[in-house]
Amino acid sequence: xxxxxxxxxxxxxxxxxxxxxxxxxxxxxxxxxxxxxxxxxxxxxxxxxxxxxxxxxxxxxxxxxxxxxxxxxxxxxxxxxxxxxxxxxxx
Numbered sequence: 882x883x884x885x886x887x888x889x890x891x892x893x894x895x896x897x898x899x900x901x902x903x904x905x906x907x908x909x910x911x912x913x914x915x916x917x918x919x920x921x922x923x924x925x926x927x928x929x930x931x932x933x934x935x936x937x938x939x940x941x942x943x944x945x946x947x948x949x950x951x952x953x954x955x956x957x958x959x960x961x962x963x964x965x966x967x968x969x970x971x972x
Contacts, residue, residue, distance in 0.1 A: 884899065887899070891911050917937040918933045
């Protein structure tokens with residue numbers, strides 16, 4: 882972790898990023914964003930960079946929300962199983 886900016890390149894532009902996480906993580910995150918924007922640009926040639934960034938954000942948030950839903954469903958299943966196991970143990 883460093884207070885010095887980490888320079889990352891996203892879709893051809895360089896950005897200084899500062900965070901409370903290690904440099905490798907910042908670079909990996911930027912790489913994922915770059916990859917998504919490049920992928921979207923191939924699907925929709927000529928789209929402005931700002932719109933690509935918004936589409937990438939929408940994609941990321943959609944994935945995050947779907948994963949959050951799956952996590953909550955899994956957590957509920959685990960809690961139900963724990964309840965069943967606990968009740969069986971107490972017999």
